Amino acid sequence: MSAARRATLAPAVAAVAIAALTACGSGDSTVAKTPAPPPAAQPNSTPAPSTVVVPTTTPSGPADPCAVNLAAPAIAQAVSELPRDPRSKQPWSTEPIAGNYNECAPLSAVIVEANTNAENPSTRALLFHLGRYIPTGVPDTFGFSGLDTSQSTGDTVALEHDTGIEGLSSVVKFRWNGSGVELIGNAPAG
Template sequence: MLAAAALLAAGLAGCGPGDSTVAKTPQPPAAAPISTPGRPSTTAAAAPTGTTAPPVDPCAVDLAAPAIARAVSELPRDPRSHQPWNPEPLAGNYNECAQLSAVIVKANTNATNPNTRAVMFHLGKYIPQGVPDTYGFNGIDPSQCTGDTVALTYSNGIDGLKSVVKFRWNGAGVELIGNTAN
């Protein structure tokens, strides 16, 4: 009896306040199969180990692309205000993978109605020449745009007049292919 009491005392002395049977019970590995009666086995998902973001899709519309700011910095100043152009697009569908994409920028002025213009890109590269006049456009109609066509819009916002002008990449340059008014 004395030996049994000594063993019990020795066993209790090894337990501290933070010890528990749960803490001492072996746990299955993180990716061990988990099965529930009546359901197929699944593998538990491992927790992510890093904080890296998924890679950026180069074919997604990206109005914050550095190529836009570079292109806008190359534009001649606005002919009316003589100011440079604001590199932050008002609208656009810039895409590195599209045969033709565009952004709409405005003159960097505090005028009530600053000039606007479209800046066009072929496969993400600014097209500096050979583009028809693109002043005055203030939007893009994505429903009429394709990988090689951009539909620029003008709306005066007063009487509901809206014009859509389509431009297309023809393999060598940009051409005007349509002009409609609503």
């Protein structure tokens, strides 16, 4: 008997056995004490819906290319092309601290930090168009510490700059204009 068939029969057999044990009393006849074969064991019977084993996991398909993916190989490739951090002289970490990288978005970004043990490592944003790193023609992106997702859209990223001084944080927006990246806004953080 297959494991699936045993798994299907086990709940039915257990239910019949429990019913038989609890139904028997001192005045019951032998016929009443003998349990009937479980319904699933009878020929040409179909198990009750409650005994059907349903898998709890579904097979995973390919990852959605239009979902945010901060582990995308394009990010590590872009980071490897960056010159070292000018302040610490260290390379940049390939693990973003924030971002919304999406290979389908006209503009997305990740923020990386210098690969150093310094207390406040340098940070910078890398901008991507349709999943490809934009190495030139981008305004300065050093010092950003996060991404404001409430102000970011498919063609606009809102990068947060936190100075560490209360009240001096801001959000800077960059937009893909159809041929390049432009700075479109600088406002205090909300």
